[in-house]
Amino acid sequence: MKVVNLIFSIALSSSLLVSPIALADLVLMDELELGNATGEGLGFALEDFVLSTDGASLNVTGIEDSSDNEIDINWTNLYVGGEVTEQERAAGVTKSVNVGSYLNPWVIQTVRGSMGDGENTPTYNETYSRVGSDVALLELATDSYSSNLQNSVTFAQYGYYESLGTGDASENIQTIMNDLNGDVADIQSRYNGVALFDELQDSITNSYFAPLNEGGIQPQELIVEGDQVDYDNAFAIEQPVYNDMAELYEIFEDTGWEANNNLLGAPRCSLGQVCNDSLLDNDIDNCNAACDTAREAYNEKVEEWEPLAEESFQTLSTLTASRQELQNRLNAKDSSGVTQYSYLERIADRDKFVELCGFGRDFTNCQSGLVNRKAGEKSSIDDIILSLNNGEVRRKGFDVGSTFEFTLNTTDQNGVVTTRDDFLDVKLKGLFIDGTSFRFWSRESDDLANPGAELNGELRLNLFARQISINACGDLCLVDPNVDGVFDPVKIANTTLNLDNFLISLNLGFGEIQPMKFSATSDGNFVFELTPPNPNAVGVDVNDTTAMQNFYDDYYANAPKSFVYVGDVNIGGNSIGSTTIDGFRAQYLRVQSRDL
Amino acid sequence: MKKILTNPIIYVAGLTALPLYAMEAISDREMSEVSGQAFITVDASSYSRNAGDEWDGDYEFTKVNLGLDVETLFTADSLRIGEFERTVYEDGTVPATITIDSQDIDDTKIGQAYDLDGDGQFDTLPADIIIENFALGRVVNYRDASSAIIGSSEDGGDPFKIRDPFIELAYKLEGGERRISGVRLGLGQAKGWLSGDLLSLTGILQGNIKGPVSIVYEQPPCNGNPIAGVNCLLLSLAQSTEIFSEINLVDGAENSEGFGYAAGTEANDRLAYPYSDVPYLKRASWAGVAAGRNFESDFGNLGALIPLLTGAQDCSILGTPGCFSLSTFQSIYIGNDNDDLTFDQTAASGVFLSLQSGSIPWEDLSGLDDADRVLTQRGAFINIAKYKANGAERFPLFLDLTQAVAGSPRVATCVGFVKGC
Structure with missing residues (x-):
């Protein structure tokens, strides 16, 4: 790629040198200062950064369609600069941007893990407390902010709640919290004076594992499983015999016609009857003989089928009764005590309470879980509203634009293949990636088949864009088809897909408890894995059920979740609303590429 | 690449x-x-339609195929896709119904539509797709933390498996312009448990519900009495025969004019109802045997009788409830849960989630012999429909009549808890 107009000044400083000189320009460090830098890491900032390829282009090769035809991809433009307003954009104004700053630099550093260090030891750092203190990790991190207004994740959440409901962001999230608190109160009132959380949990276990004659659910599940196998087996034997029998019946009915095919309106063989006696004697004999043979074959099959059908019917009756009994047990209620709620209701209540209030296992304690997370979000939102009311402004972000041209084969619904020119113009306006970090460390592989060192990692990716615009109109939106590069703004607006207030906060990996692992197979495919939570990493006795449950509770409470918010998706002003994937996490993920 | x-x-x-x-x-x-x-290929295609309906026109598609084998146990607190205003009965939008969890609404009216804002129309759910406690895959032995298994099937786990996911963009050519009109995320093949509190679904969910004739026979008018009528005698003789029917998303609001109906004209035309001219329901929270649909049987003579006796109407089949709230049934096995067969023989194809700003005819990748286009309209859309695997037509959802009414436990997606982690 030919890069022109590359205007930036680069300033490097040690991350240790963070004396708060307000809004000062960077100055060169002298030899003495540099000599004092201890080299744990490197903080850097790029001031007045603009990157524009300005007409240069790049051909991307190696991508093919499913028929192995190479696709011609031309990357015609890349622009990275400062955020401008729509008016400035229309007027062709470009601005530069600071990538990090002296106070909030981007950082490359090696850090020692803190797992195993006491919280009061000088080397302890909460951020790295899930990575063993015997390894060094390499961290690449973008700028980060403690101010909720400047932190793009909290700011994006503010924007999301602002777009919901009828009030401001704070009121809208409060409405949601009120609903959640109502759900908590409902569950609390149901069990108040009836059972403690642990007693509810015990009652669920007891109902499930109780003996068959005491209403146990597990023994009944096993019965249903066995009855299902019996029925499936019986049905599998019966069905082909039934089909053969049905076929023989068809033959039997048709035989009458065949035996009398020289007679118009000749009778068919029919069940329990002989051939029509209005036929000539010879024909009657022929007919009866043929019918008898067919009848005999059919009757024999009926005899074969009847006991099989009986068996199949019996097994289905048994299965139906056992299924019904299982349903009864799942929904059975007593008149009082904790079992006045059915097994299904108790499970639903327990799980809802854990979801809302976390793993405290106490109906009077709702200090974590969803209720607590929403309270934290509300606190950040209130903080942002206060900052905005105090006249604070949010810093400007990046504008990133890129255009691509593709030439590829296209197939219509009749299978006719022609060539098509595609055009894609992608703009990210007001882009921020603060709070993003990649951490990598190495461990000996525990896979005996692949011994040696293994790359482990953790990703925290935050990407917030005020708007992402994608346009594929290409030459159809030119003002004049004969003049390249001059587009009709009305047509562009009509055809552009906009994603407003787009946030992705992707958190993969949880230290050594659940590292990301990268590897490759011998045939050249890559493997990316998020291993299941590993109790060995923190020395938990895997045979101790209580310790293991505590381990999982800790994982569920602390392994970070991920979020995607899109405030609005619209095309040419036609909105299809917001989209949210809230609080997602992979307890296990393995991705392996394969040759298409 | x-x-x-x-x-x-x-x-x-x-x-x-x-x-x-x-x-x-x-x-x-x-x-x-x-x-x-x-592991990446890009395919382009085009489609023109002139059928006299809203999908007429010229479309272009670009599909990015990712050659990946994915295994996962994935959970999300909530999914809300396509959150915008819809009007009840317009484009197949069904009324929201009162559920046990509905805030500030009279619980005695569960199953009824409501009008909280007092505008004279029933309210609808706020988004096209709302799923809480969403999960793919499950935890094996979740009750015992020391023997619970989260990982791959080789380690005894039961992850959700995806092969060759893809992203596809749809462009509509209209008035000399080319606009991006839709995007879909598809799963080439998929297999495993999908769970969640399915509060609102927009799209196609097809299943098969089965049970013995006896369930129908025990209900009015027969009430288990063979001499209550000639049909009752026939039913009594065939009580253990298994009968089955297709289930779809339906309008489950008892006081709605579309009560018991699914989308399209497959159901009989005796009654005028609001969903006859739409390809699928929007914001549905009930599924069941649609009004006008019958049960069938694999067995000849009875097979002819069953449809006469089991025509569904008003969410019931001869008095047996024929619809159920999606929130009572929280787990769907995508594909065929048969360990003796290979992934290719058991995985479901054609599953996708899409967003479109207008009417888009997506290519139907279910592998069915009559597969053509999946017709979608403005908003979000989820496709969990019939597919062909191992030479046979299969449904992604199997229920038996005894389960459908009472619900059944969700598969566990946390260690120590069924859901909520």
Whole structure:
């Protein structure tokens, strides 16, 4: 790629040198200062950064369609600069941007893990407390902010709640919290004076594992499983015999016609009857003989089928009764005590309470879980509203634009293949990636088949864009088809897909408890894995059920979740609303590429 | 994309832990053994339609195929897709019904539509797709933390498996302009448990519900009495025969004019109802045997009788409830849960989630013999429909009549708890 107009000044400083000189320009460090830098890491900032390829282009090769035809991809433009307003954009104004700053630099550093260090030891750092203190990790991190207004994740959440409901962001999230608190109160009132959380949990276990004659659910599940196998087996034997029998019946009915095919309106063989006696004697004999043979074959099959059908019917009756009994047990209620709620209701209540209030296992304690997370979000939102009311402004972000041209084969619904020119113009306006970090460390592989060192990692990716615009109109939106590069703004607006207030906060990996692992197979495919939570990493006795449950509770409470918010998706002003994937996490993920 | 160089990863591994593992140069011979694989392909297609309906026009599609094998146990607190205003009965939008969890609404009216804002129309759910406690895959032995299994099937786990996911963009050519009108995320093949509190679904969910004739026979008018009518005698003789029917998303609001109906004209035309001219329901929270649909049987003579006796109307089949709230049934096995067969023989195809700003005819990738286009309209859309695997037509959802009414436990997606982690 030919890069022109590359205007930036680069300033490097040690991350240790963070004396708060307000809004000062960077100055060169002298030899003495540099000599004092201890080299744990490197903080850097790029001031007045603009990157524009300005007409240069790049051909991307190696991508093919499913028929192995190479696709011609031309990357015609890349622009990275400062955020401008729509008016400035229309007027062709470009601005530069600071990538990090002296106070909030981007950082490359090696850090020692803190797992195993006491919280009061000088080397302890909460951020790295899930990575063993015997390894060094390499961290690449973008700028980060403690101010909720400047932190793009909290700011994006503010924007999301602002777009919901009828009030401001704070009121809208409060409405949601009120609903959640109502759900908590409902569950609390149901069990108040009836059972403690642990007693509810015990009652669920007891109902499930109780003996068959005491209403146990597990023994009944096993019965249903066995009855299902019996029925499936019986049905599998019966069905082909039934089909053969049905076929023989068809033959039997048709035989009458065949035996009398020289007679118009000749009778068919029919069940329990002989051939029509209005036929000539010879024909009657022929007919009866043929019918008898067919009848005999059919009757024999009926005899074969009847006991099989009986068996199949019996097994289905048994299965139906056992299924019904299982349903009864799942929904059975007593008149009082904790079992006045059915097994299904108790499970639903327990799980809802854990979801809302976390793993405290106490109906009077709702200090974590969803209720607590929403309270934290509300606190950040209130903080942002206060900052905005105090006249604070949010810093400007990046504008990133890129255009691509593709030439590829296209197939219509009749299978006719022609060539098509595609055009894609992608703009990210007001882009921020603060709070993003990649951490990598190495461990000996525990896979005996692949011994040696293994790359482990953790990703925290935050990407917030005020708007992402994608346009594929290409030459159809030119003002004049004969003049390249001059587009009709009305047509562009009509055809552009906009994603407003787009946030992705992707958190993969949880230290050594659940590292990301990268590897490759011998045939050249890559493997990316998020291993299941590993109790060995923190020395938990895997045979101790209580310790293991505590381990999982800790994982569920602390392994970070991920979020995607899109405030609005619209095309040419036609909105299809917001989209949210809230609080997602992979307890296990393995991705392996394969040759298409 | 050819030639994925695998070795830089190993270099980085060495770099991060210099004290322990120093790098070694690899020889030319070793280098020559490194092979690359093409795991991304891009396909373009076009489609023109002139059927006199809203999908008429010229479309272009670009599909990016990712050659990936994915296994996961994935959970999300909530999914809300396509959150915008819809009007009840317009474009097949069904009324929201009162549920046990509905805030500030009279619980005695569960199953009824409501009008909280008092505008004279029933309210609808706020988004096209709302799923809480969404999960793919499940935890095996979740009750006992020391024997619970989360990981791969080789380790005894039960993850959700996806092969060859893809992203596809749809462009509509109209008035001399080319606009991006839709995007879909599809799963080439998928297999495993999908769970969630399915509060609102927009799209196609097809299942098969089965049960013995006896369930119908025990209900009015027969009430288990063979002499209550000639049909009752026939039913009594065939009580153990298994009968089945297709289930779809339906309007489950008892006081709605579309009560019991699914989308389209497959149901009989005796009654005028609001969903006859739409391809699928929007914001539905009930599924069941649609009004006008019958049960069938694999067995000949009875097979002819069953449809006469079991026509569904008003969410019931001869008095047996024929619809159920999606929130009572929280787990769907996508594909065929049969360990004796290979992934290819059991995986479901054609599953996708899409967003479109207008009417888009997506290519139907279910593999069914009559597969053509999946017709979608403005908003979000989820497709969990019939597919063909191992030569046979299959439904992604199987229920038996005894389960459907009372609900059944959701598969567990947390250790120690069924859901909520």
